[in-house]
Amino acid sequence: MTFPVTLLDLAGCIALLLWGTHMVQNGVQSAFGPRLRSFLAGALKTRARAFLAGLGVTAVLQSSTATGLMVAGFAATGLVDLVPALAVMLGANVGTTLVVQVLSFDISPLSPALILIGVIMYRRANGQAPRDIGKVAIGLGLMLLSLHQLIALITPYEDAPSLRMLMGAVSTQPVVAVAVAAVLTWVAHSSVAVVLLAMSLGAKGVVAPEAALALVIGANLGSALNPLLEASSASDPASRRVPFGNLLNRLVGTVVALALLDPISRFLIGVEPATARAVADFHTLFNLILAVAFLPFLNPFATLLRKLFPVKVAESDPARPLYLDPAALETPVVALGNAAREALRLADILETMLACTRDALEKDARPRIPEAQRLDDVLDRLNSSIQAYLMRLDSEALSAEDHRRLDEILAFSTNMEHAGDVLDNSLLPLAAKRLKRGLAFSPEGQSEIAAMVERVIGNLRTAGALFMTNDARTARLLAAEKAVFRDLETRATQSHFDRLRAGKIETAETSGLQLDVVRDLKRVNAHLVAGTAYPVLQREGDLLPSRIASELG
Known part of the structure; x- marks a missing residue:
């Protein structure tokens, strides 16, 4: 098989992974979205409860963007203070790592059973909720199948000069790896899919462990770009406080993690020789450490964001929509x-x-x-x-x-x-x-x-x-x-x-x-x-x- 055909197969596997992730997120939002929104609104009392609520809701939704939009809406309308809203985003970033932890183990044999159960539920169930759960099962099955196919596809070519040359820049330049992963995450609207891709490439030795961790850093950075870009179209600058705050703590984490990338990678590989598990653990630790570092300083952080994005005085045009947020x-x-x-x-x-x-x-x-x-x-x-x-x-x-x-x-x-x-x-x-x-x-x-x-x-x-x-x-x-x-x-x-x-x-x-x-x-x-x-x-x-x-x- 020629290398261009291999690239086409590789793109198809990645597309299948993205589509499976999309099905899981849509199915969960359809089945539990209103209840999760109500739960989130009731939990935003203290920063600790807000952090746990963000973690739990995002673990179910598998989309920190969806959680961020909910809490940004609460904050923009004054229903919740900015401090617990920022705490929710820190919890949401940790919540997205949980599915990666599960999928870092070899559970690909479950893929056919999940797809079969999902199709039966989707085609035969009477209520909307079972159909949504069926969609989630199909999505999980497709994610496992795509990861299995991705590894199987890469295995014969892991020593191919052309593939090694393609990944050479990523492996030798961590900054390039971060930029590539950030762009992929922005395009795909899914940090989970990009982290799983990095995990697969690292597991087969296509990229070095250090490069795989750099890809994870880029995925975390890229996950904060979409909410900010979508909020930038809103007329009130105050609506950009939460997404910009999330991007700012991602940037701080990116700079620190890149500076310490070499000792971190050597430590993780020494503790966990399996690269896939090391990548998953780094993804979780990256977000946990950022949460622990930022939680005590959310009050001054919120003050800074209020100064950067003050509330805009309402325009005089009464026909201007006030609540139709494109984000x-x-x-x-x-x-x-x-x-x-x-x-x-x-x-x-x-x-x-x-x-x-x-x-x-x-x-x-x-x-x-x-x-x-x-x-x-x-x-x-x-x-x-x-x-x-x-x-x-x-x-x-x-x-x-x-x-x-x-x-x-x-x-x-x-x-x-x-x-x-x-x-x-x-x-x-x-x-x-x-x-x-x-x-x-x-x-x-x-x-x-x-x-x-x-x-x-x-x-x-x-x-x-x-x-x-x-x-x-x-x-x-x-x-x-x-x-x-x-x-x-x-x-x-x-x-x-x-x-x-x-x-x-x-x-x-x-x-x-x-x-x-x-x-x-x-x-x-x-x-x-x-x-x-x-x-x-x-x-x-x-x-x-x-x-x-x-x-x-």
């Missing part, structure tokens, strides 16, 4: 939470539009009309931003529950925008018409309109609460409001026709205007029900396909 897209449960928070802003804007409309209908408040029209533009732009953000999520990484939540967010934000369009295109022109013609509602009509607007505002607040809780009882209460508004429209229609029959032309014009207002408020209320109550009632099986009663026979 969170790799962790769907975090991204969906961000989108839900942004969607709630739509309800606040719509409430302000309703208040403007009420003022324009009740009194001579002409400036409130253009104010409400500007807010409708804000609604449209924010809704577009939310939809674009959600469409960037990897659908394969979403569980059934994630897909359901994504649909709920889209339904909520779309109906908020449609409700705003009703105000902008219909109710506000009615208010402008009343002011232009100098029409005045009767005291009774004025009171009825004010009561209806307040009722819609109350329903809007209920809809916002329902959007967050998905409570079936609240959904039934909100859905019942449709019948209330149908009755209000019926009474307003009857009152208008009674005035026409009585020949009261002067009052008929205002009653017709009032009828149009009632109909539009009914349409606004219908969007609130459709955007929040109907999805919950449909899930509970309480939503009928039609309101039309039919008699058979």
